Amino acid sequence: MKAVILGIGIAVLAAAGCRQKAEPAPPGPGASEKPGGDGAGKAGQESFVPESRVYWNQAAGRFYPADAEELGKLVDKYVSDAGPAPAAVAGSDLLGFISPHAGYPYSGPVAGRAYALVSGRSIRTVVVMGLSHKGLGDRSAVLSYDSYRTPLGPVPIDTETVARLLEKGKGVIAADEAPFAQEHSLEVQLPFIQKTLPQARIVPIMVGHPQGAVDSGLVDLLYSELGSRSDVLFVASTDLSHYEPYDQATAKDNVTLDRIAALDWASLAGDAISEGRMCGVFTVGVLMALAGRYAGQAKGHRIEYMNSGDTAGDRSGGVVGYGVVAFTLPEGARSAQGAGAQDAASGPAPAAGGALTAAERVALLGIARKAAEAAVEKESFKPAVGGSASLEKVAAALVNIRIDGRPGGTGGSTEASLPLAEAVARAAQAAVADDDRYPAPPADEAASLECEVVVITNTWVLEDVDQYDPSVQGLVVRAGGLVGYVLPGEAAWSREEALAQGCRRVGLAPSCWKQKKQEVTPSFDAFSGERFADWDEAPGGK
16 A cells, blocks of 8 residues: 555655755855854853753854854844734634744744744743754654753753653654754754743654654654643744745745645645655644644644745845744633543544534545545545534544445545545545555446545554454554554454454564564554444444
8 A cells, every 4th residue: 555545655854854055154044954062152151050961052153143142132133023923823822833943044033933922821841843854763752851051041851741751652752862963953943942931841852754754653642641731832843945946935835834824734745855845844744733633623824934035135046945834722722632631552632523423424425435436537526514513623534445345445544634524535535546455446437436434533552462452443554664554343353363464454474563573663553433334234433
């Protein structure tokens, strides 16, 4: 099955990182990171506690000033020049935003627009998600220190939260300082946090990309541990297009920002790397997936777009784009989710709240059939939701198709990023076009299609296979860029038989789930949801 069926299905971050370009200091709009000075500056020395574990800055003197007084004045100017937050953002719970990470003369004015949004808010913890331009593997990394020092002084790290993430996120996140070395993408956010949220602590994370896709395990972990706290802010670091002509970059970046604001991950994922839309595709993917967990309540807001041609005035050698998109929730939405009270082993809260009615199941089956038929006939299809709130909520879905009773393909995603009706339509189209196990049906068989829909209500990392119950839970197996699914109650299989089926569906030996040493190491997620099909006598949940 093509990896596009789940998430991005793309190459490692090293292939997508910001292009390197040598520049004199300060660094150019997309320059390679280099070791910074000690960043001692003129202030903050008295706050240094020798016995604490302090991580020292890597980019001071290059990406931003190493002098404390100069740095403080510069950040203050960027934020004050930004003006007040838009009314739609100021009156809502601010979940997080994307912010750029180039040298301050290039991206600083845009970052100032992001951090101006936090004025007057009671934020205690900022989860800062950066990317390693050197490349980072399957596992995300967190900095397990007491503080991260910039020229403005040490930024306290939320050590309690870090410890909890490490305890609950075994196999997902690890304490590893190597990705932070000589890296600027996360660090350039810190002086802005120090000036606008002096009371806040940080959780510094370098985001990984398991199997070349968004780190769904990290999304689950952050949501289950922090998703109910309205005093937590999530920041995703990214620049946009790199070294393209001004007009071309502007057009491309505007499309990218529109897709981010619309939480349209499916459209974004297809060309985020191949078209060089942004270097922080996986940090942005994690933030968008988090926003998608709040049952359609999250709203995206485009706040700012400029590129280095606007900020620094040089358009001669191509420009680098910078943007801010903020995500908000209605007041009280986070505490209402109760996400933080859940046990991480049982997964995050449902992406689409409440069971579907019989009429809604019938409507979704109709959408799946029409979308699949359109895919067979190579026609476009846009679902109509008919005023159903459940079909308009952001959710995830899988679709199986049969043709004259024989299997025809599976498509979809366990990542909630689209309204349910559209997620089902996309899944049905992928089942026809993207499942390489089955030939595409000819046009004259379009009328013979039958569909099965699985609406995903919960996903989690399966750390212990003994917790997997195939009679009521589904299974996602990823290995070598392939994805295989075992549906809840698909057959009267034992746990071992269902795990073996999952291994076979990604081309591995049936015993792959219990082999610790092998050439390709699979990962396992579990999910739950409602399952119903055309071939059921009466469509109902299973």
